[in-house]
Amino acid sequence: MAITSANQLELLQTAEAVAREKMIEPELVIEAMEDSLARAAKSRYGAEMDIRVKIDRKTGNASFTRVRTVMADDEVENYQAQVTVEQARPYLDDPKIGDEIIDIVPPVELGRIAAQSAKQVILQRVREAERDRQYEEFKDRAGTIINGVVKREEYGNIIVDVGRGEAILRRNEKIGRESYRPNDRIRAYIKDVRRETRGPQIFLSRTDPQFMAELFKMEVPEIYDGVIEIKAVARDPGSRAKIAVISYDSSIDPVGACVGMRGSRVQAVVGELQGEKIDIIPWNEDQATFLVNALQPAEVSKVVFDEEANKIEVVVPDEQLSLAIGRRGQNVRLASQLTGLDIDILTDEEESKRRQAEFNSRTALFMEALDLDEFFAQLLVAEGFTNLEEVAYVDQDELLTIDGVDGDTAAELQARARDVLEAKNKAALDAARALGVEDSLVEFEGLTPQMLEALAKDGIKTLEDFATCADWELAGGWTTVNGARVKDEGLLESFEVSLEEAQTMVMTARVLLGWVDPTELEGEPEADETEDDDDTPNQEAGA
Incomplete structure (x- = not known):
């Protein structure tokens, strides 16, 4: 098939048809055609040649040109596409480096293989343009709710038609045992939009806590207008959820507004979430008060807050214990997620x-x-x-x-x-020296004899040993393992040494040893903490 024998306007008509079908710019399709024809021409004239094709946007006429670029003598590598200044003189009056020699070449005959290759190039470029268009359209819609139609199910994952693209609802993002059939309408939360080699991937979720928050925003005008704010959400998808709200207008009850007349607003959300029970809780800046609200419907007798461990103890009447914990620990687990605190529940008797x-x-x-x-x-x-x-x-x-x-x-x-204290200090110091503690550590300010003994038992006997410690190793900390907070005991934690105090002592030891310039000490604790974190992944700062 020869380009010259084809209806030249057919190229433009084809480009417009493809552009309309894929909802992309016709210019992108024409550029893909030019690229595919150029590749076909290279296979005819030589792969090393710089063959370019230009399609007239009005007539559809395709012109083939060979381009050679003027280069410095020592920079010429491809003699089919590059020439020296001397070689360019017969073609250009005053050739300079960077000038181009353009020659018209005859149109190529597209054989079966060349035509198939050209088609693949065009399809590939069109697909890339379509992916870019989809990504640009959906990237700013992450965090919102979208309506779609179920297309098919693949290995438990639901493929959803969302208009100008497809989205995926993974099976672990479905509520309970939800099942869908093709052409079912579905509403979901756009959790993430990522650009991948296979095209933009739009990930949906119906279990994300923010899905419920967005549903409330749709049902409660006061939330949409910003009069009421959702401060925290915790969900056990398909079973129970807690949502904390606050009103910035004293005349509006945030809980009542979310419940609606005869529960109409909250019931609309419950219906969308497959009957998930929702506790609507007034948010409070005071953590103890907020926690008492979060543990509803259980009654709380007393709250004891440990700021260092970010942990809280709640005392409830004996008969309220099972209600506070909830079925399989659901109530206390949701309250913990809502407040961001580790909660221990005790009865009055305990x-x-x-x-x-x-x-x-x-x-x-x-x-x-x-x-x-x-x-x-x-x-x-x-x-x-x-x-x-x-x-x-x-x-x-x-x-x-x-x-x-x-x-x-x-x-x-x-x-x-x-x-008594002096006798204990003397005994502890003697025990530390017996374990091999050197005077450099004994004379270090801030360490008591009992601390020295504890350090010596762990093999820290010199100032150099002490200076290599991480702050959390001394003061203790928390490590996140599989989503759960695990306590790491610090060597000096029993002596109530805080993280900040441990940081100061370690940095002071490093300065005394000449490891750190004291003029650069400002800001070092943060750097030290970062360094320690690199050594211990997921280590949380704090005692």
Whole structure:
């Protein structure tokens, strides 16, 4: 088949037809045709030649040209497509590097193989243009809800027609045991749009917490208008969910607005989520109050918050324990996801037993160490004293507030406490030295004898050993393993050394050893933390 014998306007008509079908620009199709014809011409005249094809956008006439570029003498590599300045003089009046010599070449005869190759080039370019168009259209729609029609099912995954493209709803993104048939209408959340070699991949989800948030935005005008904000969402897809909302207008009840008249709004969302039960909770800046709300319908007696561990203990009445935990731990798990806290639930009886055990152990400590009778030791514990250090170094006026304690008694108590602490410090220091701790570490400011003993038992005996420690190894931290937070015990965590204190001590040791320039110390803790994180993947900062 020869180009010259074909109807030249047919090229333009074909380009327009393909462009309309694929919803891309006709110019892209024509450029693909030019590229395919150029490749066919190269197979005829020689692969090393620079053959270019230009199709007239009005007449459809295809012109074939051979281009040779003027290059410096030492840069010519392809003698079929490049020439020196001297070689170009017969063709150009004043040739310069970068000029081009353009010669018209006869149109090629497209044989069966060449025509098939040209067709493949055009199809490939059209597919690429179609993928680019799809990606540009959907990339900004991630995070929104889309309606589509089910086309087919592949290995449990649902292929959805979303208009100008196809999307995939993986089986793990379906609610429960949802099943769909071809031509069923489906509503889903666009979780991600990625550009891949096979084209843009549009990933849908019906289990993502944000799917429920977007459904509420569609059903509740106040959320769409920004008067009410969804602060957090937690879901057990197909079973139960919790959503925390706040109103920026004091005259609007956020929970009532989301529920709607006779539950009409929330029921519309529940129906879309296959009957998933939804708890709508008022959000509160105070974490303890928010947690109490999140554990509804269970009643909470007391909340104890551990800021360092980002952990919270909740005390509930004995009869409320099963309700607070929920079926298979569902209620407390959703509350934990909603608040971002690790939650331990205790009954009043369990909490009372634990407090009594702490009270008894502290009483026994004061009785043995300070040689006190049980009543006086209990009096100290009841006043809030928890260890010998507090008794030894507290301002004496605080001891005088205790009934029956005068100046002499207070002085005697502190003297006894200091004597016991000094004896313990001497014993711990002797034990550390016996384990091989060197003076460089003993003299390092900030480490107590008990700390030195703990470090020595773990093989840290010199200042160099200490300087190589990571901050979380000393203060403790949390590691995320398979989505669960696992506690890492720190060597000095029992001495209540915080992460910041551990960072400061480690950096100070490195400065003393000359490993770090003190003038560059500013900002080093963050760098140190990053370095440590590189060594321990998923390690979370914090004790």
